[in-house]
Amino acid sequence: MSKVKTGIVMLNLGGPANLDEVEPFLLELFADREIIQLPFQHWLGPFIARRRAPKVRGLYDKIGGGSPILRYTRAQGQGMVERLDRLSPDTAPHGFYVAFRYIQPKSEDALRAMAADGVERAVAFTQYPQFSCSTTGSSLNELWRAAERTGLRDAFEWSIIDRWPVHAGFIGAMTDTVREGLAQFDPAVRDQVLLLFSAHSLPLDVIDRGDAYPQEFGASVQAVVERLGRPNPYLLAFQSEVGPVRWLGPSTERVIKRLGARGQQHLLVVPIAFTSDHIETLSELDREYGEVAHRVGISHYKRTPALNDRPGFMDALANIVRDHLAAGRPYSPLYRTRCPGCVNPQCRQILNPVGAAVAAGTS
Amino acid sequence: MSKVKTGIVMLNLGGPANLDEVEPFLLELFADREIIQLPFQHWLGPFIARRRAPKVRGLYDKIGGGSPILRYTRAQGQGMVERLDRLSPDTAPHGFYVAFRYIQPKSEDALRAMAADGVERAVAFTQYPQFSCSTTGSSLNELWRAAERTGLRDAFEWSIIDRWPVHAGFIGAMTDTVREGLAQFDPAVRDQVLLLFSAHSLPLDVIDRGDAYPQEFGASVQAVVERLGRPNPYLLAFQSEVGPVRWLGPSTERVIKRLGARGQQHLLVVPIAFTSDHIETLSELDREYGEVAHRVGISHYKRTPALNDRPGFMDALANIVRDHLAAGRPYSPLYRTRCPGCVNPQCRQILNPVGAAVAAGTS
Numbered sequence: 001m002s003k004v005k006t007g008i009v010m011l012n013l014g015g016p017a018n019l020d021e022v023e024p025f026l027l028e029l030f031a032d033r034e035i036i037q038l039p040f041q042h043w044l045g046p047f048i049a050r051r052r053a054p055k056v057r058g059l060y061d062k063i064g065g066g067s068p069i070l071r072y073t074r075a076q077g078q079g080m081v082e083r084l085d086r087l088s089p090d091t092a093p094h095g096f097y098v099a100f101r102y103i104q105p106k107s108e109d110a111l112r113a114m115a116a117d118g119v120e121r122a123v124a125f126t127q128y129p130q131f132s133c134s135t136t137g138s139s140l141n142e143l144w145r146a147a148e149r150t151g152l153r154d155a156f157e158w159s160i161i162d163r164w165p166v167h168a169g170f171i172g173a174m175t176d177t178v179r180e181g182l183a184q185f186d187p188a189v190r191d192q193v194l195l196l197f198s199a200h201s202l203p204l205d206v207i208d209r210g211d212a213y214p215q216e217f218g219a220s221v222q223a224v225v226e227r228l229g230r231p232n233p234y235l236l237a238f239q240s241e242v243g244p245v246r247w248l249g250p251s252t253e254r255v256i257k258r259l260g261a262r263g264q265q266h267l268l269v270v271p272i273a274f275t276s277d278h279i280e281t282l283s284e285l286d287r288e289y290g291e292v293a294h295r296v297g298i299s300h301y302k303r304t305p306a307l308n309d310r311p312g313f314m315d316a317l318a319n320i321v322r323d324h325l326a327a328g329r330p331y332s333p334l335y336r337t338r339c340p341g342c343v344n345p346q347c348r349q350i351l352n353p354v355g356a357a358v359a360a361g362t363s
Numbered sequence: 364m365s366k367v368k369t370g371i372v373m374l375n376l377g378g379p380a381n382l383d384e385v386e387p388f389l390l391e392l393f394a395d396r397e398i399i400q401l402p403f404q405h406w407l408g409p410f411i412a413r414r415r416a417p418k419v420r421g422l423y424d425k426i427g428g429g430s431p432i433l434r435y436t437r438a439q440g441q442g443m444v445e446r447l448d449r450l451s452p453d454t455a456p457h458g459f460y461v462a463f464r465y466i467q468p469k470s471e472d473a474l475r476a477m478a479a480d481g482v483e484r485a486v487a488f489t490q491y492p493q494f495s496c497s498t499t500g501s502s503l504n505e506l507w508r509a510a511e512r513t514g515l516r517d518a519f520e521w522s523i524i525d526r527w528p529v530h531a532g533f534i535g536a537m538t539d540t541v542r543e544g545l546a547q548f549d550p551a552v553r554d555q556v557l558l559l560f561s562a563h564s565l566p567l568d569v570i571d572r573g574d575a576y577p578q579e580f581g582a583s584v585q586a587v588v589e590r591l592g593r594p595n596p597y598l599l600a601f602q603s604e605v606g607p608v609r610w611l612g613p614s615t616e617r618v619i620k621r622l623g624a625r626g627q628q629h630l631l632v633v634p635i636a637f638t639s640d641h642i643e644t645l646s647e648l649d650r651e652y653g654e655v656a657h658r659v660g661i662s663h664y665k666r667t668p669a670l671n672d673r674p675g676f677m678d679a680l681a682n683i684v685r686d687h688l689a690a691g692r693p694y695s696p697l698y699r700t701r702c703p704g705c706v707n708p709q710c711r712q713i714l715n716p717v718g719a720a721v722a723a724g725t726s
Contacts, residue, residue, distance in 0.1 A: 165585070166585060166589075194700070204567075204612070207611075207612055207613070208612035208613050208614075209613065210598055210599075210600070210613045210618060214577055214581060214599075215580075215581035215584055215585070215599050216581065216585075217578075217581065218577060218578035218579065218580065218581025218582050218585075219581050219582050219584070219585035219586075221578055221582070222528070222529060222578070222579070222581075222582035222585070222586075223582075223585075226529075231696040232696065233696055233697055233699070233700035234697070234700075235573055235700065235703060236573075236577075236578050237573070237703075248570075249567070249570055249571035250570070250571050250572065250573045250703060250704060251571075254703070254704070255573060255703040255704075258703040258704055259703055262701075262703075333594040333595065333596055334596055334597070336596070337557070337596035337597075337598065338625075340598060340600075340613060340617070340618040340621040340622055340625075341613060341617070341618075341621055
């Protein structure tokens, strides 16, 4: 294999590729104190994971037997590096490496593949547009731990793309999906369709620590509705709450119920914090909430298509990396600022940052 | 007095102009179920108000014996209408009318003055940049109730400026205050100053109903930091929690304590949801949290100046109204969309909207 000059690690939560991976995936998820802190977690985490596994297996069974997130991430990565080789010849050839948080391929797999390909310059590229310690933060912490475990601590020179909530390419691609979603409605009612921007929720204790996620979610929504330039009303809501803690609201399911009770007929759900289809879109939004919407009398309930393997999104990913490489900064001005309530000393680290002098100046 | 063609009602919460107005102000505030819902409110509201009154009187005493919000609102209004007469001669002459929510001049005062001036075309202009049912919503509901009480239900043709979180003029004026705030720090450390954007908090039950405030606050912050174009890290926090309910976090006071404990030396607080100085800036941010900051070792704690009577902000106010009048719409696309969890049938009304056919199309 030809030597890769710049390795781009695509960080995401991942999803079980088949039904046998459901329980291991949930066990890893509920063990992660960077996403949810439970009392007696080493006992309660596995308890919740095992109790939920049969139900979740059934959900994956209904969406085709597994999550498509690996397939889409690989397509995105391939499209991204092809474009990057043209956009940024100085840093070519580029390679992409998938690092999921709770399922294979994990950080170790990505790091070992990078070493095998002779990568020296590495970019940790979160696939979550909005930063949260629960998602991007957890993935980065795991990446650095994996570098220690694999003995690859000093193997690469790193920089981080830690957030891109209002990058023009992302907003443009996301706005295109909203336009496609609206095109599914009768032109006579199109202006009355309510846009419901839905993102995964966070436990309130994460919010109270000072997590950046709600601010960046709000900024993404504003950027999309301005780019869209239509009179449609819109609302925000949060989905996927689980476990015995209080979560940030309003809940997507409850909002759908209340909109139905009020007589709202036309609803377009926009999953603005996910870039690939996975169980939260294919099962929770499409099936579960679709049934809720039907029950409460919402006659036209649609979801915008996920970005998945859309060429416009591959353009965006490539442009985000190109802009990052050209800027020469190891991370955004926000990355090194830990949440005010942070209790995790590992947070906001980086190994071997590029341009160490620059890093010292902005930390 | 010469006839006023276009009357602009400036809606805000207001503040006691002298110490004798403190208790009446608090009684009105804690009676408002649109800002806070307490159990046994007709009993607990006055109880909390009377118990807090002596302490709050003391706070007003220390900032000069009263709130400057009326003085600043009048200066803003005067600057706004002078500019509007030049910017929008078709709708001139313009007059401004202050309608505070919890203290004189109230909605009745504004409406009676408008009738006396012969106003026919009226604009309800919230002075809260970001929409919340607790602030703008409550003021508008009270305005319509006051129109009923005064017999002026049919006296004016109305439109509403219900939000302006990312209006370019507002963002530009706010960014200028951040630049001025940063200029107070030694150039050697200026890039390390942490910007703490602080806004009044909301009870979590308001958030769970689906209030627009957190999204619009997030969008305002993003717009300011992008316009600023500097490497300073920033955080968001919420101030002014009161009473026995749970509020949206993180709390500004706790964030300051934690930043101090972590060794942060340079902090600039940006009150992005207030446009005039009042007790939350002059007392809470400057005195109370200033002392907290000093105690926890933050050596340089500053606050950006409020917009107050800055000419750039008067330009922004005039441009917001000019753009609104030119667009000919009775309200923003969001105004008529009640919160999903709304339980107040009065919300999101308008009396005698201009261009009623347009209104029907967008509601």
